[in-house]
């Protein structure tokens with residue numbers, strides 16, 4: 019059997035929207051547009067992702083906090099760029115009970131303006147630095163564009179944000195490096211290859227000195243941003259008066275960074291690893307890693323079920339998340355269900371397997387089946403799960419790489435987008451005017467220049483296709499989610 | 500050393516408010532009244548409580564979901580009693596970006612009205628029943644009374660709510676019993692003795708057929724409600740059209756229940772187990788169960804620290820949450836800090852302990868110290884932690900029991916409240932008029948009648964002190980939080 023990815027690639031949007039509901043991720047019928055209900059199966063996968071994030075945060079010395087979701091208008095307005103960036107998309111709480119509020123409140127779109135007045139109380143001396151906290155919370159953005167579950171929503175219900183403060187620009191830079199390392203660990207855990215770009219000036223996070231974005235390649239050739247890191251320098255520290263006493267007794271503003279992710283991580287996993295049968299979950303986050311389907315014949319029911327349960331017990335003891343599907347329906351129907359839900363490995367056992375002390379392993383990623391010895395089952399399952407994870411990563415990496423194209427001219431770039439080939443890398447002089455012009459001509463967004471910046475330099479002799487001047491950088495363009 | 504509980508009992512309110520901040524539970528300086536910031540240490544304790552709740556929910560077959568925090572006004576208004584109960588205390592979202600919303604949204608004060616239109620889509624047949632879900636989310640209530648961290652707040656950030664649907668009243672009743680069993684397990688886990696009362700008609704949850712409440716006894720003799728269970732019968736099912744097809748093909752409305760708890764669980768733990776030195780955490784939820792304080796003398800530093808770390812490693816391997824306090828400050832200061840933070844057990848090690856292969860265990864609950872053999876350390880620590888847990892429970896149980904007083908007359912009841920003696924149990928005819936009259940005269944709330952109802956019957960011959968008629972029930976009154 020071959021892995022079909024026709025609908026997945028040609029009608030991705032439809033494929034995705036259907037799958038979100040049929041696979042039990044979210045229900046879109048909640049009566050507020052852009053706000054969806056997390057269903058148990060989807061939430062279990064998301065919790066597994068979050069567990070990894072919590073562990074990485076603990077490993078790197080970030081403390082978990084929880085801030086209120088409401089921010090007074092007065093706090094929200096302290097950093098000029100920030101309010102300009104968000105005021106068009108915040109929800110306003112104006113009344114409580116039957117009375118208007120004295121100070122209107124916003125539902126946080128992100129938590130800088132909630133957190134930083136507290137930072138100014140908490141941070142007193144150099145001994146408090148670096149100061150590193152994080153939270154996973156619900157945030158709200160009144161999106162006017164087309165909404166899509168997990169990707170563009172009005173309630174981001176699993177918003178991860180780490181906020182740090184430092185005694186120098188260098189230490190903040192060191193933090194950004196740590197964020198990138200954490201992100202890389204997470205991406206490996208999710209089998210997601212990605213690229214990092216430094217955003218152009220006109221697309222920085224509101225209030226940031228610079229912004230980095232992590233992108234993955236979606237089945238339709240558009241990119242999805244699934245992580246951001248911002249160095250704020252002292253912009254917010256000055257607006258919120260976050261100062262510390264140095265060792266010599268002076269007072270200085272802190273340097274700050276943030277690191278953000280969300281349920282888009284799950285969107286990327288679903289989209290990138292899927293196929294026409296449904297999801298394919300990396301074993302690391304699959305709520306069920308192995309499903310066992312007993313295929314009894316007449317008179318063999320008891321034996322086959324006992325055999326299935328015995329294998330399940332052994333796998334469970336070995337720490338593998340396993341489920342025996344004992345429903346009274348045909349095996350084909352069971353295959354269909356678990357393939358849709360992305361269970362990475364299926365084990366089929368029938369009377370002949372019981373007799374011969376064997377089992378059939380069916381991989382979800384390649385749809386291949388192999389027969390293994392019952393006695394080696396734990397080892398075989400472990401090996402196969404690892405192979406599935408590695409294969410998902412490699413397949414996605416090839417897909418990403420084959421969708422990045424280096425070109426020299428606008429015409430070549432246009433051809434790439436006509437062919438839905440993903441990301442264009444093109445020489446650029448570095449001037450905003452030329453960058454914006456290319457965005458317009460290509461009907462695409464500039465993701466930025468490759469990061470770290472050593473990778474961003476244009477090869478010698480390359481010219482900016484807009485102004486014809488010497489190119490300083492390679493700039494990346496893509497159609498984005 | 501004796502355990503002092505003078506400030507704790509005589510100035511409880513001040514003691515509590517101070518402790519919340521000094522022990523690192525929450526910061527009350529967030530610029531919205533009644534909304535506080537969870538600090539890392541407090542959140543760690545709360546997460547340990549939540550972990551137990553998640554496990555109990557899984558054990559009893561409840562699926563976790565997450566609903567949006569915003570509810571359209573139109574949905575909110577479908578159940579008449581419910582809206583009457585909450586309309587005075589909801590926050591209204593009226594604008595998004597710069598525009599007014601077509602349909603105003605409320606920030607959920609609880610999730611009945613968010614969930615039940617989805618229930619009507621999800622529940623189709625008897626095979627879907629019982630249907631059991633839960634979530635832990637932030638909810639909002641515009642409290643006009645005096646706010647207090649974790650107890651009376653405008654953002655309840657850790658609100659637990661289980662919602663179930665059943666094919667009969669009997670099955671809903673069975674669910675209430677399961678809720679009570681879960682609650683009992685949790686209360687044991689937190690070493691919290693409690694009472695269950697069936698609320699009077701005039702104090703039911705808005706929309707409920709009946710409501711149960713679980714109360715604990717606070718240091719000042721007031722009670723705190725920390726859990727509720729409601730049987731809704733078919734009230735909401737009719738308002739939200741939640742029907743299922745029976746085995747015979749008829750359509751029936753489901754029966755529904757809810758079970759609610761919140762961060763008040765932590766408030767109860769802090770309040771009930773504390774003393775004048777600070778918190779005393781049950782070992783089950785203490786982020787640090789054992790703190791080791793090295794007490795080196797000159798020239799013995801390396802040995803004592805090595806000894807402390809070695810003990811720590813052994814305890815850690817045994818699954819005990821342990822921390823070695825290696826800060827360069829005096830031991831007394833360390834004792835002070837960890838006593839404040841409620842670490843159940845402190846181990847002190849000095850050069851003499853190293854030499855004699857001993858260690859000193861200092862219990863946080865009794866302040867007793869005992870010297871144990873180094874070789875038995877894991878066993879001794881385990882035994883002592885168990886003893887601490889049991890002692891906390893027994894001490895709180897005696898406190899609760901000594902604060903419940905049976906009386907026959909209003910005068911006796913008044914005397915009880917003057918003496919801050921907690922809960923009064925008094926005969927009652929069962930008429931609303933007499934109940935409300937007693938509430939007024941006693942300046943107290945009727946918690947309800949003891950549950951299960953077998954315990955609620957008044958002994959023969961007792962009279963209602965208001966009307967003089969035969970008493971049907973024992974009614975409980977208390978001053979409440």
Ligand SMILES: [Zn+2]
Nearest residue numbers: 447452482485
């Ligand atoms: Zn140019």
Ligand SMILES: [Zn+2]
Nearest residue numbers: 928933963966
């Ligand atoms: Zn009466």
